[in-house]
Amino acid sequence: MSRKLIKYEFKQMKSALLLTAIVFAIITGIVFCTGILPMLVFGINESEGGILSIFLASISVLLYEVILIVTAIGMNIYIGVRFYKTMYSGIGYFTNTLPLKKHEIILSKIIPAAIAQTIVNLMIIVSGVIIFCGFMFATDRFGDLMLYIARFKGGILGNFTMLNGMGIVLGIVFGCLFAIIQIVSNTLLLFLAVSIGQLFNSYKILMSVIIFIVMNVGLNAVDGIINMVTGALVHGIFMHSPGVYSIITMILIGTKNIIIAVIAYAISYRILRDKLNLE
Amino acid sequence: MLDLLSLKAVSKKYGIKQALNNINLNIPTGKIVGLFSPKGGGRTTLMKIITGVLNQTEGVVSIDGVEPNEITKSYVAYLPDKIFLDESMTIKDTISMHADFYEDFSKDRAYEMFNDLKIPDKYKIKDLSKENRRKLQAILVMSRNAKLYVLDEPFINVDADARDYILKIILSNYNRNATVLISTILTPEVERIIDEVVFIKDGEIILYDTAEKIRNEKGCSIDEYFREVFNVS
Numbered sequence: 437m438s439r440k441l442i443k444y445e446f447k448q449m450k451s452a453l454l455l456t457a458i459v460f461a462i463i464t465g466i467v468f469c470t471g472i473l474p475m476l477v478f479g480i481n482e483s484e485g486g487i488l489s490i491f492l493a494s495i496s497v498l499l500y501e502v503i504l505i506v507t508a509i510g511m512n513i514y515i516g517v518r519f520y521k522t523m524y525s526g527i528g529y530f531t532n533t534l535p536l537k538k539h540e541i542i543l544s545k546i547i548p549a550a551i552a553q554t555i556v557n558l559m560i561i562v563s564g565v566i567i568f569c570g571f572m573f574a575t576d577r578f579g580d581l582m583l584y585i586a587r588f589k590g591g592i593l594g595n596f597t598m599l600n601g602m603g604i605v606l607g608i609v610f611g612c613l614f615a616i617i618q619i620v621s622n623t624l625l626l627f628l629a630v631s632i633g634q635l636f637n638s639y640k641i642l643m644s645v646i647i648f649i650v651m652n653v654g655l656n657a658v659d660g661i662i663n664m665v666t667g668a669l670v671h672g673i674f675m676h677s678p679g680v681y682s683i684i685t686m687i688l689i690g691t692k693n694i695i696i697a698v699i700a701y702a703i704s705y706r707i708l709r710d711k712l713n714l715e
Numbered sequence: 716m717l718d719l720l721s722l723k724a725v726s727k728k729y730g731i732k733q734a735l736n737n738i739n740l741n742i743p744t745g746k747i748v749g750l751f752s753p754k755g756g757g758r759t760t761l762m763k764i765i766t767g768v769l770n771q772t773e774g775v776v777s778i779d780g781v782e783p784n785e786i787t788k789s790y791v792a793y794l795p796d797k798i799f800l801d802e803s804m805t806i807k808d809t810i811s812m813h814a815d816f817y818e819d820f821s822k823d824r825a826y827e828m829f830n831d832l833k834i835p836d837k838y839k840i841k842d843l844s845k846e847n848r849r850k851l852q853a854i855l856v857m858s859r860n861a862k863l864y865v866l867d868e869p870f871i872n873v874d875a876d877a878r879d880y881i882l883k884i885i886l887s888n889y890n891r892n893a894t895v896l897i898s899t900i901l902t903p904e905v906e907r908i909i910d911e912v913v914f915i916k917d918g919e920i921i922l923y924d925t926a927e928k929i930r931n932e933k934g935c936s937i938d939e940y941f942r943e944v945f946n947v948s
């Protein structure tokens with residue numbers, strides 16, 4: 437039954453994802469034309485055209501980064517608002533009277549939201565890679581790029597080999613797992629903020645936004661402390677294998693994210709079961 | 716007759732505000748029960764508790780012997796006083812969604828009623844007028860072959876034509892073996908169909924009797940008696 441709800445949730449999110457993909461495609465295209473193309477045409481010398489192309493490239497990349505951040509935040513807002521609307525506003529009367537367990541309802545909201553966030557992250561990566569490769573090509577540093585990739589393979593990921601002998605595959609699996617935990621944890625935190633926000637009698641969405649920001653600031657501080665402590669304790673011991681520091685930090689932050697996700701899920705479930713405050 | 720809905724000492728508090736106080740009610744199968752109170756009397760809270768949208772602070776609610784949960788939700792059809800439709804969905808998807816989730820939902824019956832509105836089902840909910848949204852909601856709820864229909868203000872914020880249409884939908888489509896719990900303004904049409912009457916005042920039941928008995932004993936219509944009891948002009 438919850439699979440059906442997931443199916444409808446995806447169907448409703450489809451247009452938002454399509455719009456995001458179009459925005460990314462347009463932005464990537466514009467930045468390519470305004471930032472990279474002039475460098476290819478005029479070069480990056482000290483001529484008038486060269487200076488102009490460098491200027492355009494700088495502005496384009498700056499705007500590109502801002503738009504990427506805004507779009508990613510926009511997706512977060514969309515998911516939060518959609519959760520609020522379907523769970524706690526008028527549509528909530530339908531959702532909460534479906535013959536489904538509360539766990540099934542929450543899961544059918546988390547899964548599509550986490551997948552949508554993953555898709556948006558992938559879009560950001562693809563767009564970033566296109567711009568980065570274009571930039572390297574335009575600045576005659578494509579050879580350098582290949583060198584970077586080789587170093588990346590042999591260096592950073594090589595540390596996995598040094599540590600446990602599993603190599604690049606483990607590196608990718610480990611990175612993906614970390615990213616998934618991060619996305620799910622972030623989605624659950626968003627849902628928790630919305631669930632707490634709806635407990636207020638007025639300004640429910642505003643309260644949700646404030647709670648989400650406060651929770652994120654607090655958790656970023658925790659991440660900072662983890663980084664600092666790990667740096668102080670581990671860095672010295674594993675000086676000859678720098679990857680170990682990153683791996684241990686990732687494990688600690690990943691564990692923190694799992695704990696946050698479990699707590700956020702439990703509180704959201706409790707609110708949904710006992711403290712539903714439909715408009 | 717077997718009681719379909721039973722409430723024992725049900726109370727609900729919102730903070731310090733007592734919304735319902737010691738509600739005891741046994742409603743049998745196959746009756747149309749009118750739930751009446753002035754605004755803020757507690758009828759919406761009571762309906763939310765029955766449908767499992769809200770938890771009571773104290774007491775026990777049972778529908779067909781089961782406390783409100785995902786099982787009772789499969790045979791309780793709830794029409795809230797709010798619009799519960801997703802504006803971004805098409806009418807077709809909305810109907811399909813109901814058919815997917817409720818085994819007792821008849822898609823044919825839904826389309827039979829919906830076709831009267833002469834609106835293409837490819838339209839999105841946001842393209843519908845307020846009246847048509849209310850009508851569609853009533854169609855979706857009454858297309859179910861439920862054991863209990865809980866209808867909270869089905870005629871709220873609609874014009875007279877829409878009210879007549881919704882009333883027609885309710886009367887011609889409810890499962891005759893089911894119980895209908897309806898909260899609405901009292902019109903002669905509504906009064907004619909009601910078997911039993913519940914008056915709620917300040918969260919407490921002050922009257923539960925058959926409509927016929929009230930009319931015979933008081934010598935007036937339910938509406939007149941309601942106005943007398945609640946001092947409504």
